[in-house]
Amino acid sequence: MRLRTCAAATLLLLLGTPAAAVAAPGQSDNLSRTATVTASTTSSWESVAAVNDGIDPSTSNDTVNRRWGTWPATGEQWVLLTWPTAQTLRSADVYFFDDNGGVRLPASWRLQYWTGSAYTDVAAANGYPVAANRYNEVTFNQVSTSRLRVVLQSGTASVGLLEVRTYATAIGTGTGTGWNPPAGLVTPLNQVWAHQEQTYPNLYGFRNYGWDQVFANGGSINYCVRWDSSAPVSAALRDRIHASLARQFKKWMDVMAGHNGWPYATVPVKVVGWAVRDRATLQWTDSSVDVYVNNIRENAPQCSEPCGRFFNQAGTYPNCPGGAAHHYDMSLWLTAGMGGGAGGDWGQRIGSEYYVGALDSDNIHILLHEMGHSFGLDDFYDWTPSGVGGFLMQAGSATRITDFDAWMLRDWWRHLKNRYGY
Ligand SMILES: [Zn+2]
CATH class of the missing domain: 3.40.390 (Collagenase (Catalytic Domain))
Structure with missing residues (x-):
């Protein structure tokens, strides 16, 4: 009461x-932690293991913890989470890497899951925000899959990620496009x-x-x-x-x-x-x-x-x-x-x-x-x-x-x- x-x-x-009680999202509910991570490409001095190491970044220009980046590669780049068994997935939080130099925010991004025969975009995604220095949340129709891909389309430079959190529930920080208050x-x-x-x-x-x-x-x-x-x-x-x-x-x-x-x-x-x-x-x-x-x-x-x-x-x-x-x-x-x-x-x-x-x-x-x-x-x-x-x-x-x-x-x-x- x-x-x-x-x-x-x-x-x-x-x-x-x-x-x-249903917990607010965070690392304790983060299904990414048990996944194996691979990428389209990774700069030799960066590490794709960054994206599920459980470290919540404090800034997109993280100079302390490991990062995933693709410099000098551009175009479409991705990180793939693979689980040993199928997971129920309903939302994700993505933290972008941006060093104000060769790695910047992507022009766009989306999530794809493995249907058993192909990668396909998750359905009814409520928006793919692109913001620095915070998690960018997306919720989507529930899928059961053993593979989820974060697909980034580069913009002015190469792209990168610091952390990708995935959840079985849709309770999140909420930044979808359905919410459109006046800027102020x-x-x-x-x-x-x-x-x-x-x-x-x-x-x-x-x-x-x-x-x-x-x-x-x-x-x-x-x-x-x-x-x-x-x-x-x-x-x-x-x-x-x-x-x-x-x-x-x-x-x-x-x-x-x-x-x-x-x-x-x-x-x-x-x-x-x-x-x-x-x-x-x-x-x-x-x-x-x-x-x-x-x-x-x-x-x-x-x-x-x-x-x-x-x-x-x-x-x-x-x-x-x-x-x-x-x-x-x-x-x-x-x-x-x-x-x-x-x-x-x-x-x-x-x-x-x-x-x-x-x-x-x-x-x-x-x-x-x-x-x-x-x-x-x-x-x-x-x-x-x-x-x-x-x-x-x-x-x-x-x-x-x-x-x-x-x-x-x-x-x-x-x-x-x-x-x-x-
Ligand atoms: Zn009152």
Whole structure:
């Protein structure tokens, strides 16, 4: 459970029992280490063994560790990884050698695998970036093969490589062409992601982000309202609350529509239940939502736990009255007298008076901010990314989803999408 209380300080609680952790990529998962490496050609003073020696370079102009280079040869050059048995491969990171002289970045590159009778390009590669001083990542349709070739086309000089990491999974650093933010946001977005990786060791292992919930439902979200107030709620007010919640949620989901393979044009919100201390507080008599009375948890009314995603992260609800269709992914927890808010995988908590007073507002910014947390977005109380300022997730500095907020959301999709087969 991630809980962020959005006051002067960030409170993060990691509770619950997430599914087995998936490690971020690195040398420990690098399948290249067990391969034998050969090359089209190698300068006599260089070594092709560099590419799978497990040393992560700190610069493309590495003058300390061994390197693979082809000087003076140019044109198409390759390095071949050969394993004794077939490997499942899904992504790779490539670090180019560039000495600012006879060996420079390639004009282009691609990956080819051995089908048993020929080398063929991996399918659905998400892009082949060419950058110095960092790993260049590519993900592709899974292959099972005993041979993988990194094929470089030279540009202004000969070419070379310092390291080639290969993985069975597609979780990676993410530099594919499907991700195309404005140039000025690239650096701050990468800073944010690096900061999150550093701050949350289970970032990739956690399995209950809003993303996971949307996919578990096939493109929708169910809510239950925790009405932690004695103020009466008419049917009309209930319906306004439902409509407002859907409008605010839509603002985030509209950011994703059509972006980088995101499969849902809309993500409908359905409120399936309300929790209350006293049934008489709810003034409707119809049965359009489930009503849970006086089930007190955390000193507040709680919807049935057997129906809650937080308590059933396997996504099955065998003990939910009414069955899985009555489950809820998130709670909208409305607390009388509360200022500020909190958000996490369990939903959002804000003040009931604040929310009721803001129902017709275009941007209910505290709720929007807390929804951002439900999709993994972080707070910014103690630092600011380079070159940006005034955005929703930096509490108090904006009252709507800004471009930077939108791109932070999209950046989560960039890094998590392979989890869902994209
Ligand atoms: Zn916050």
